Amino acid sequence: MSAQPSRSSAARPRTNEAQPRINAAITTVGHFLPDERLTNADLEKMVDTSDEWIRTRTGIRERRILRDEDKATSDMAAGAAKEILEKRGIGPEEIDAIIVATVTPDMLFPATACLVQNKIGATNAWGFDLSAACSGFLFALTTGSQLIESGRYEKVMVIGADKMSSIVDYTDRTTCILFGDGAAGVLLEPSEEHGLVDAVQHVDGEHGDLLCMKGGGSLNPPTHQTVDAKMHYIHQDGRPVFRHAVTAMADVCVEVMERNDLTGDDVDFLVPHQANLRIIDATAKRMGLTSDKVMINIDRYGNTTAATIPLCLYDWEDELSKGDNIVLTAFGGGFTWGATYLTWAYGE
The missing domain is CATH 3.40.47.10 (Thiolase/Chalcone synthase)
Incomplete structure (x- = not known):
């Protein structure tokens, strides 16, 4: 006995028209x-x-x-x-x-x-x-x-x-x-x-030991020794991390801009990960952006890791307008980094 089509599928009209992109x-x-x-x-x-x-x-x-x-x-x-x-x-x-x-x-x-x-x-x-x-x-x-x-x-x-x-x-x-x-x-x-248009993401595990937490996982489960050795705290080798972050964030932002034929004049706002003001400034300069286009709140919150970018969006929400071109970018332990291009969906 053959299966009968569901009511919803049977009622759905057939069309060759292209469906709008979601x-x-x-x-x-x-x-x-x-x-x-x-x-x-x-x-x-x-x-x-x-x-x-x-x-x-x-x-x-x-x-x-x-x-x-x-x-x-x-x-x-x-x-x-x-x-x-x-x-x-x-x-x-x-x-x-x-x-x-x-x-x-x-x-x-x-x-x-x-x-x-x-x-x-x-x-x-x-x-x-x-x-x-x-x-x-x-x-x-x-x-x-x-x-x-x-x-x-x-x-x-x-x-x-x-x-x-x-x-x-x-x-x-x-x-x-x-x-x-x-x-x-x-x-x-x-x-x-409106919405997310393009995104580029990268990882490089070769440098994972430069920014990590060594204890707590299956490699170094919690013991008296790992606690005494402070392996359950953040470990960061600051100078090489800084060098990689400056280059990676700037390069990936330029890559997204070139993929979408954007110039600095076309970008309304850069939303950078808030790790270090010098990294943010270097990224904006490479993109050809003036300071008024860069969201910065690191002075008030420091580095909140995964929360920095949405916290910037929250603080600048009232200044955003429908259709604004926005580039988000971040760099973190892993190494992980990337950039996202989106157009804002609401606002005056």
Whole structure:
């Protein structure tokens, strides 16, 4: 006995007309920041450093710290998700998928996305975590966009969230000055007019040992020895990381611009990962952008890893207009790096 076609497939009209392209557009931005501020003056009392040294070399004045021991990355991510729902005026049951970019999950499993799904009541959503260090949000944005472009999903949350204070050694003056805690994210929805246009991503595992956390995984599971050796804190070899970041971020942005016939005049905003002001300036210069086109908030938040790019989008949201050409770029441990070109979907 042959199977009968479903009612929906039988009723679907046949046509040879080309279907419009489905783009994944950002329709809302939300964020969460802890209240506590850790200033450069505070760090002067903790390690051998100074406000002047930190500001001139990184551009950072202060960063946010989630001090509550009962709160973790999922709490910040859920806070950003709830703001997205409120601003968009939708219920959590409308969310189809949640992607959380993080290197500081609450635990190895379950995924932080599962915890966020529960905390916001997104009963119809599935999700997962994506680990790509400071490039995490950029990689997750591409992944979420592909879910939308497939035509199977209508509303996908992409959140970057990290509690970096949980893996920072506050006796190491080379790293503790850099990082802060925070979360921000976007809602992706289908659009025939605006959205993600192009993305280029790279990894290079050869240099993974220059920026990493050596302990906690299957290679070096937690032991008294790994804890005593401080293997569960961030390890960074600053100078080679800086050199690679300057070159990689600038090169990949130029690559995206050339692929899409963009000049510096065509780009309305650059949204760079907020790791170091000198890296940001070098990238903008290579792209031919004036300073007023570059989103910078590193002075207030430091490096929040996967949260830096969406935090910039949140802070600049009111200045963005529908149709703006925006380039996002990041570089992180792995090494991971990339650039994304999108057109903004809302605003005056």
